[in-house]
Amino acid sequence: MSVSLEHYLVVSAVLFGIGLWIALAKRNAIIILMGIELMLNAVNLTLVAFNRFVTLADGRPALAGHVFVIFVITVAAAEAAVALALAVSVYRTRSTVDIEQIDLLKR
Amino acid sequence: MNVLANWWDLRSLANPVNGLLGWLRDKGWDEIAYIVSGSIGAAAIGLFLGVAMLALIWVERRVIARIQIRRGPNRVGPQGLLQPVADAIKLMQKESLTPRLGDKWVFWLAPLLLFIPTVLTLGVVPFGDGMTVADLNVGVLFIIAVGSVMPLVVFMAGWSSNNKYSLLGAMRTIAMVLSYELPAVISLLSVVVLTGSMQLGEIINFQKDHNTWNVFLLPLPFAIYLIASLAEIGRSPYDIAEAESEIVAGYHTEYSGMKFGLFYAVELANALIIGGLFAVFFFGGWWTYYLDVIIPSWVLFFVKMLLGYWLFVWARGTVPRLRIDQSLKFSWQFLVPMGLLNVVLVAFEVALWYQLDAPGIILAPFAVINWLLTAGLIVGYVRLLKLEHTQTPRRLTLTEDVGIVTHVPAPSAAGYSAAGGSPA
Amino acid sequence: MTNFSTEPYVVNIGPQHPSTHGVFRMKVTLDGERITDAEMVVGYLHRSMEKLAEERTYTQNIPFTDRADYLSSMSNNLAYCLTAEKLAGIAVPERGEHIRVIMAELQRLANHCMAVGTFINDAGAWQTPLMWLFAEREKILDLFEMTCGARLTLNYMRIGGVSFDLPDEFVPACRRFIDQFPGRLDEVEQMLLENEILLARSKGIGVIPTVAAINASLTGPMLRASGVAWDIRKADPYSIYDRFAFRVPVGENGDSYDRFLVRLAEMRESVKIVDQALRALPGGPHKVDVPLSIRPPVGEAYARVEAPKGELGFYLVSDGGTSPWRFHMRPPSLINLSLLREMVIGLTIADAIVSFGSVDIVIGELDR
Amino acid sequence: MDGFGVTAAFWGLSALAVGSALGIMLARSLLHAVLWLILAFAGLAGLFVTLSADFVAVAQVLVYAGAVGVLVVFAIMLTPNSQTGNSETRMVGPGLFVASVVSGIMVYIATQTDWSTAARGDFPATALEIGTALTNRYLLPFEVASVLLIAAMVGAIVLVRAARDEPERRELAGEGEGEVNTAEAAGREVVAAGSHGGH
CATH class of the missing domain: 1.20.5 (Single alpha-helices involved in coiled-coils or other helix-helix interfaces)
Structure with a gap:
């Protein structure tokens, strides 16, 4: 049977769920960042799927979904760079990236 | 493209293939045609890589031998032609070790993954008139994207061998490839801006329609892409990643047996493919000034590919190796700014061309301007950074008598204390 | 705020390494790729040559000297025979002296071909200059094989002269060789002197100041590259070197590039010496017949020779017996390498390997 | 594009993507997690191709698999001493519950509403259109x-x-002089030395 929009949405929902689970459950800050990247990718998938199956109101270009995905990719890359720089500088001062121990506010 | 010409016309191997597929489709077996076309493409690449790899090992060793005034392999088989086969068998029967503390899975996976970028790049390269496995609309971007995965695989190899030298080698490769990917992308950008499309087939058609080769129009991107691609595949002046004399064999120190053979083969294949990409971007791919009407187009393309490959072997035979920080400094200080300036220049020229919508003949003055600007840019840039004459060869003084001739001061960085003699 | 210290990243440029010219180990502490500390570990090829020599007669010790610096066995033989002759007071006939000079200078050419080739090889030029220079070295080794049957460990010289006289075809062959050799050197120089990458890799790398060179008693090309014109053949002429006109090359910066230039210039001077010696080759006996086991008078003697790597000296003490009471050798390789630590600190690994290559050592002589 | 090849590709690639995403969760060591992540990116790039979005697929491989992958690897290299295990906090259970609730809601919405899907033809060349959209609108x-x-x-x-x-x-x-590039810095093993104290 041919592949329809629902299939892609289900796959991206599952991916989003796994990304969220990783972000919530993991101890290492870098893995949490990976989880977030995965969630962003799931969003990209829905955007492209919608662009493929759903016709847009007139006036907007046919590939609005793809353009949005390009912007999401750039933002995600910038965010990954800054987040990893943060993780490295946190590591340099507190010599650990384990979020359990980086809870400055509590003390 | 006389694609649908009679199938026995071998000037482009696409004809017999399309003849077969057409026959299959007439029979209505679309699925089978779909599978057959896919498998023919895959078989073509696999066969080409396999045969090219074996032939290249022999070519490389003979050419380097000739450069070093020795004869090269000539014992195994006539004129040493079976030497590559002997090498392959030797490597296969060698025991392939795995470092105990290393990461077994990643160690075993790295040589396999290293082949993926090579094979995928070949999928996009047009070997002849219409002979492209998949002429993607985003061809150039595809090549760069696939190439950018390579440092990751090299890191996997370096990290999992649990050996200091391979870690150093992996770190060097990543630093090198990342900093030379930018100039390569920029120089290809100016090619795409000029030809107006990222599809490799279209780039060749542009050169065919204006019967000119891109190298005449874009001398600076040609030079930058040459240097950047040399650095990316890690050959001759840039074989810093597996610098024998310094870090034993870089990231593939711990590999032995056929795994090492794969690393060695991929290096050759990369050199050949970069030779092919040169032919497509700057030397007109299979189109050589209407010669391809007589000689089959894919033969012409192979000749250009081998010429590109020979250039790399020649460089490998003569030039010593750069240090890692010298090569990085050269890329960031020299190649990237020059490449950006050139993209702006080409964009301006193309805009002017479309504005006047002048006939193709306007490319001639553009070529002259580009060559002049390239020379001016290089000389001006070197003078701007006062780089010239830093490396002049010195002459010695020859004396008859004995005694101190000149006093050499102690360098600050080294371990000498100011008073000379052994440091504190 | 806890701060952190970088644990030194120790790498063994160990006995098994493609560019340590033999079994030599350098324990290097790294900060990234920059070397912060280096420690030289030697002794992997120690064969206790000096102890063994005390049980053998003076003539039986000659083959030992071949195996010390196996790349220049002629110079080793010459140094040992000069010391023994000085101890026993034996004079060498004219023809013997001339043959010795020709052979020693040919050996210097062969050694420098090897030294320059491996230096460029460490800088990364895939053996091309090495192969060009090896082609020349093959011709020299053929000349040696023509006279004494061996190519590397020759055992050619005897106390009181040389073992065999020159075969008739030696002089024309040697003449042909030294006529075409400067042309070959021009080819190598034309490829390498203006080579940007080699200049970038070796200029200002591994600098040895003049004061440190003299304090550490460096000799040979190392000392001459650091600005001191000191050559035993001129400073303390042995054998008949005072009859030949040649000049001594001196560098200004004491870096790897200067050592490379000094060795190239020395090769041209040695060709001139061989040319003059061939022209002045007299007839007559090639050696004085000396009993197989001589008994030199009680006493000691030290004689030195300008070996390709530096001042090679032998110190013999005789107690009147047939074998030396003490046999000691001054190894130029070991002494030239004593400044390795100061030279290498602050450099990256790549530069350290290049400057180590420019010192040109042979482990056989270093460990004895 | 709706030949049997596309459906086969869709099922294969989505299995690959979801499997490698789970791999990140279950990987024992940090580095294996990164490799699973990159495999997930590649799987997603394949899914984009089945949606005939070739420019986006290639951009995904270039930016994510190439650049972000190496970035994450560098981050792991620069923090070598932190525990390399991939252990979880106590939040594994509740995390799973929240994640499954969220994705359950999304799946429910996706399957129940009928999107006004008009079977649109695929776009062979997307690069040109994206370029014009980016520079005009x-x-x-x-x-x-x-x-x-x-x-x-x-x-x-x-x-x-x-x-x-x-x-x-x-x-x-x-x-x-200062570090030449991050590659060298990454080569160093860094050890926590609490003993330094003030000086």
């Missing part, structure tokens, strides 16, 4: 994105380089 966001990228780059460099100029760094490595 979405020019402002395009420029803002470039400003954002530069800000992020400068920020990242300042963050990491500032951390490197502390006093003890300088006396430790002697007065040689």
